[in-house]
Amino acid sequence: MGMFILRRVGVMLLTALCLTFIVFFMTNLYPNLEKLAKTQGNFRMSDEAVASYLTREGYLAPLPVKYGRWLGVLPNHVTTNEAGVTTGKCIREGVNTPETAPRYCGVLQGEWGYSSTFKDDAGTIISKRLALTGWLALLAFAVMIPAALIIGVLAGMREGSRMDRTLSTFSIASSATPEYVSGVIFIAVFASSAFGLKWFKGSATSAMEDFTWANITLPVATIALYGVGYVARMTRASMAEVMTAQYIRTARLKGVSFPNIVMKHALRNALIAPFTVIMLQFPYLLTGVVITETLFNYKGFGWMLVQAASNNDIDLLLGGSVVAVIVVLVTQLISDIGYVFLNPRIRIS
């Protein structure tokens, strides 16, 4: 088991390195850098001015060198301008001087760089936005998982019954409703003046300070709805399979009541497969979160990614993608390990 986890962690690190390098490559394509220079300077910069700005800031160094600097395994880029003032990533006024500043200054040293959009330290922004999104995602999961499990178990315990058909159709319909469709419909029905039911708010900006029933319900429902269908279908399939098992038949022949069979005998085994599916929902949640936060103007991690991408804010984008990639890989790892623990039939040597 220890070997397995170690190997998985190794592959994980390799994947994370490859992915951040790809993001690094794409954000450092010349047209992207040109756009960055123009948003930092002014939009009427000449090509020469752009080139000299980029050279001065070290953006035109070879890609592996730049990547090494960002990672913190190569010495950081330091420039001295005409007035003789030396600037660099880790040289901060009042904190240190060019002489005392650390030579290596990258992610490995805990320096996430500087966001050109928000004019702030990228690490601070990411942690702040991530906390906001964490609450939203937590609420969405708190709604989604129980709902999906209940629907799946009810549908799967009597396969082919009318209840199964009704609930299965519901879950198919919900997995056919992406966030931007359900969000639009929710806002139109529950928050617009056209239908007249102004029960909730169409914007969740105020939910960033404190949640109320009115401002958080619609975003949470929007994220949860798309995921419910998928998890419910997996739970249903797993439950239906367990219900045909020999030991369930034995329990029925013994005369155990149906609710007891479902609750005490079937449920435990039926929840192994959905566990993996639920863990793998986290990566998909990210897309949902980006759409929902944009639609409801909730300024969390997803909203931040959109802002960073549209302004080619390299440091923020890289930081964001590191977080996203880590979330994906860690959930994959947890789902693999959890599967082994939950299912005693699988042993990894």
Added chain:
Amino acid sequence: MEPLTWTGALGTYLNPLFALAALGLILAVIGYILLSTYENAKYTFTSSDGTMAAGGTNSDALSRFILPLGIVTLVLALIYPLAGIVLPFGAAGIIGELGMRFLPVWIALAVTFVLSITYKRKLGLYGKLFDSPIGMVGFAIVMFWVFTAIFVAMDMVITHDPLGQVSGMKNKLPGTPLRGAEEGDYSHYLLGGDNLARDVFSRVVQGSQVVLVIAPAATLFAFMVGITLGLPAGYFGGKLDTIISFLANLVLAFPVILLFFLLVTPEIRAAGIPIPGTNYIWTVPTILASILFLFPLVFLVVLFDSRFFTQPSKRNLYVGLTVLIGGYLYLGLAWDADPLGLISIDGGVLIVFVSVVFVNSPTVFRIVRGLVLDIKTRDYVAAGQTRGEGPWYIMLWEILPNARGPLIVDFCLRIGYTTILLGTLGFFGLGLSSESPDWGTTINAGRRLLSVYPHPAIVPAIALMSLVLGLNLLADGLREESLKD
């Protein structure tokens, strides 16, 4: 002209009836579900075939009402659009007139269903679809949009120019009469106007074309890529498998939305490798397209070559035709270098297409690889190997046809998923131009005024949802029927 109401004069009689039937149906279904979870059977009885069944519960009695009530509700619901065909203009309201506009679609659907059900025993898996009610519903919804797209291309369903702006029609509600309508113009904006005073209905039906061309084509390409890589990875295993699997997992670990934001930007379309000595820049979309579009060509060439290499004349014909036609399309689509200048693809559409293929193919690869790992242990594969068949013949002509069931089901699901992805791109305004009538872009344009004028965003949202729902139901029906074998 009078503005149209939703149900017109017909509604005065039909609406109360419909509401009653629908309410009854909903109550019966909810009551049945709630009762059947709690109740235990009062008695059991042995039926004539020797099986035992439970009965005598209240939920059982209630369930007898569900089917008739459902049929009544459905028939009443169908009267609304169909009445528009018979009644004079406006008497059946907006729904009736929509039914009238879709008349060619109804006829085509009816013909398809009558023909298919008549000959269903001779039509293989497609015919079996008509044994499953869920599959039929899904197929009907999908074909509804397919026929709509076809008839719009023939200028039939559409009422106005999807890009035409009419002054005074900005954000007008559904059923508003067209201001300053001339002879020959359609007199109303059936589903209202959007914030640029364009007809919402016309844009949605026109948008079905964009979606129904890009989504299935992109899915097909993703399948070609996934199959071409998945077959050898599963069959040969070893280092090849490890490398391709690692690459596939790499793409899968990449958050889709981040990839889109990095890949589908105007800057990326300009970036690339300059070819020395010329002005030509090998742009990122072209690089990706020239790699990804090569797979269908390779797939078809290997497919024909492995089968017919013993009959050189036939082989040369098929392979030659593939290389000629495929190569022509490849030059036009990937390189925008069609020698005749007929085939080219807009840069915005190309990058959208390529990134959707790129995102989908690793999943297809994993599915194909898994299927191959399972099928290659079968006896007929061993028989083929003993006969001395080449590995590609076994992969493409022995294993692939036997994996078709799950692949067809996944193909339907994946078209739906691709439709959602395209909508996501449109929703963020990436790729396609902001004037494009595709559903995602239209939702994006409509969401800014959502709380005041919801109709420009809701109509494409419902269209997109219905298409994906149809594809999911179709896949479910196909899965059910293919498992029966």
